[in-house]
Amino acid sequence: MRKAALHKTGVPTSLPKRSDMVVEQIKSWIADEGLNPGDRLPQEKELMHHFGVSKGTMREALKSLEVQGLIRVSTGPKGGASVASVSLQRSMQLLANYFYFQDLTLRQIYAVRRLLEPELAAAAAEYLTEAELDALEKSVTLCSHPPTDRDMEHRQRLAELDFHDILANACRNEYLAFNCRFMNSLLKNCTVIKKIYSGEAQRASPARVRKLAADGLRAHLALLAAFRARDPARVRTLMLEHIVEAERHMVALEAVVVARFMDERPARRSAAAAE
Amino acid sequence: MRKAALHKTGVPTSLPKRSDMVVEQIKSWIADEGLNPGDRLPQEKELMHHFGVSKGTMREALKSLEVQGLIRVSTGPKGGASVASVSLQRSMQLLANYFYFQDLTLRQIYAVRRLLEPELAAAAAEYLTEAELDALEKSVTLCSHPPTDRDMEHRQRLAELDFHDILANACRNEYLAFNCRFMNSLLKNCTVIKKIYSGEAQRASPARVRKLAADGLRAHLALLAAFRARDPARVRTLMLEHIVEAERHMVALEAVVVARFMDERPARRSAAAAE
DNA sequence: AGATATTTGTTCGTATGTATT
DNA sequence: TAATACATACGAACAAATATC
Numbered sequence: 188m189r190k191a192a193l194h195k196t197g198v199p200t201s202l203p204k205r206s207d208m209v210v211e212q213i214k215s216w217i218a219d220e221g222l223n224p225g226d227r228l229p230q231e232k233e234l235m236h237h238f239g240v241s242k243g244t245m246r247e248a249l250k251s252l253e254v255q256g257l258i259r260v261s262t263g264p265k266g267g268a269s270v271a272s273v274s275l276q277r278s279m280q281l282l283a284n285y286f287y288f289q290d291l292t293l294r295q296i297y298a299v300r301r302l303l304e305p306e307l308a309a310a311a312a313e314y315l316t317e318a319e320l321d322a323l324e325k326s327v328t329l330c331s332h333p334p335t336d337r338d339m340e341h342r343q344r345l346a347e348l349d350f351h352d353i354l355a356n357a358c359r360n361e362y363l364a365f366n367c368r369f370m371n372s373l374l375k376n377c378t379v380i381k382k383i384y385s386g387e388a389q390r391a392s393p394a395r396v397r398k399l400a401a402d403g404l405r406a407h408l409a410l411l412a413a414f415r416a417r418d419p420a421r422v423r424t425l426m427l428e429h430i431v432e433a434e435r436h437m438v439a440l441e442a443v444v445v446a447r448f449m450d451e452r453p454a455r456r457s458a459a460a461a462e
Numbered sequence: 463m464r465k466a467a468l469h470k471t472g473v474p475t476s477l478p479k480r481s482d483m484v485v486e487q488i489k490s491w492i493a494d495e496g497l498n499p500g501d502r503l504p505q506e507k508e509l510m511h512h513f514g515v516s517k518g519t520m521r522e523a524l525k526s527l528e529v530q531g532l533i534r535v536s537t538g539p540k541g542g543a544s545v546a547s548v549s550l551q552r553s554m555q556l557l558a559n560y561f562y563f564q565d566l567t568l569r570q571i572y573a574v575r576r577l578l579e580p581e582l583a584a585a586a587a588e589y590l591t592e593a594e595l596d597a598l599e600k601s602v603t604l605c606s607h608p609p610t611d612r613d614m615e616h617r618q619r620l621a622e623l624d625f626h627d628i629l630a631n632a633c634r635n636e637y638l639a640f641n642c643r644f645m646n647s648l649l650k651n652c653t654v655i656k657k658i659y660s661g662e663a664q665r666a667s668p669a670r671v672r673k674l675a676a677d678g679l680r681a682h683l684a685l686l687a688a689f690r691a692r693d694p695a696r697v698r699t700l701m702l703e704h705i706v707e708a709e710r711h712m713v714a715l716e717a718v719v720v721a722r723f724m725d726e727r728p729a730r731r732s733a734a735a736a737e
Numbered sequence: 738a739g740a741t742a743t744t745t746g747t748t749c750g751t752a753t754g755t756a757t758t
Numbered sequence: 759t760a761a762t763a764c765a766t767a768c769g770a771a772c773a774a775a776t777a778t779c
């Protein structure tokens with residue numbers, strides 16, 4: 188399970204441009220040489236000469252690699268391009284771009300979350316450090332007081348998601364952890380959460396928002412106790428209940444909010460431009 | 463659940479370069495205007511003038527957006543940049559870059575696959591068209607004859623994964639489907655599959671390879687019957703068994719192959735470059 | 738089918754900014 | 759502080775691709 192082809196782009200979108208060919212060559216060069224994060228690439232001038240392209244073209248190629256997160260480039264002496272490990276944030280952002288036009292629903296996300304998050308929590312139960320347990324508790328206490336204003340309400344919702352991010356940090360399965368972190372970030376940016384922030388959700392259905400918060404707090408408290416007891420089976424059960432419950436509240440809120448503000452939403456422009 | 467911020471990059475990596483600022487501005491412009499795939503952006507010259515940057519800088523910005531999959535650009539009259547929906551292939555490749563340095567194990571991937579694939583299959587059972595059922599059957603028959611050479615053996619392994627891709631196509635949950643498709647592509651490129659292709663796995667453990675193929679065929683046949691019967695519950699059960707079984711074989715093969723060829727693997731260079 | 742106009746793609750020369758020593 | 763090494767940015771000219779007539 189190592190070194191799956193870094194370069195093979197799969198489908199030739201059209202005619203490959205010069206800069207794209209350079210990109211592929213540099214990629215396979217990195218893979219073939221087995222370069223690791225931190226290793227430096229030759230400097231611009233040398234690369235230009237090596238690939239027989241001009242500055243502008245080489246710059247575009249390096250830009251492409253930089254956007255993909257595969258290299259970092261810095262100015263000054265000892266500067267230039269160096270191999271980088273793709274950051275978590277960058278990957279999540281690039282992946283979020285894919286779903287931008289997919290019209291995901293909360294149900295679809297929660298259908299996956301319901302399956303993965305209990306497993307993540309159970310795995311984390313085994314490895315959570317004392318520091319992480321304290322961090323969990325801090326997130327819980329932040330949510331334990333009724334919010335005095337909307338900003339605090341919003342921060343409490345985000346803290347609830349931080350709770351789940353901490354579990355991802357403790358999980359040794361990087362693949363599982365990434366998936367859960369990404370769903371957390373999707374939820375952090377989702378419309379319903381934003382509506383809660385802006386106060387629209389409260390106005391639409393204050394009782395539901397209160398119950399969402401109260402149920403969340405109760406669930407996190409119970410989970411924290413199970414984590415401290417290092418009881419993976421109980422953690423799994425509690426987390427599943429928590430996710431199912433949260434989904435119910437969120438979906439209900441989404442329906443309310445959408446129904447109330449449908450007319451305010453700007454209709455999307457007609458596709459297939461101009462002409 | 464619409465229009466989560468397209469632009470907010472999150473962490474300012476360092477000092478923003480000119481081209482990066484242009485990128486962010488164009489992104490938020492696309493989001494604010496609610497542009498859809500196909501909608502055209504102003505042409506290079508106009509953009510240069512609008513943002514007050516030179517041609518090279520503008521080109522870097524457009525290159526960045528192109529790499530992210532957010533725009534496509536073409537030459538000629540009526541050419542220029544237009545908004546694009548990020549393609550599945552591009553997203554999977556960008557995401558694969560993240561895991562390139564994460565040293566994922568088969569176990570980690572299968573820990574997630576075991577949870578998601580049965581759910582995907584159950585969901586697909588409801589929606590599979592006749593054409594898709596036929597495609598499934600075609601994949602199964604391709605695997606039903608003992609392979610005559612290594613190339614055929616390899617194509618059969620890939621056909622098995624195509625079987626699972628077809629299920630993803632039939633699933634209405636785009637988020638679940640993406641996750642399953644991505645794991646399929648990870649497996650297609652994983653070392654063990656490649657070793658099977660090159661014949662190393664056969665030489666190391668021919669009995670295990672035969673059993674992997676035989677069990678896979680049997681499982682897919684049973685699944686096909688359950689799909690035709692539109693029996694989601696049975697599909698779910700069968701798929702779980704199939705995945706667990708496949709994991710066992712693959713992990714065993716991986717161990718054998720790694721043990722036999724450890725010395726041939728090129729050691730990775732020392733990290734933290736020069737100096 | 739071929740000519741032409743339009744728009745991106747590439748190159749070069751030069752100047753500026755920035756981090757190291 | 760100054761000198762050096764490197765990326766970053768500008769502008770003009772030319773090459774290549776493609777839609778339209």
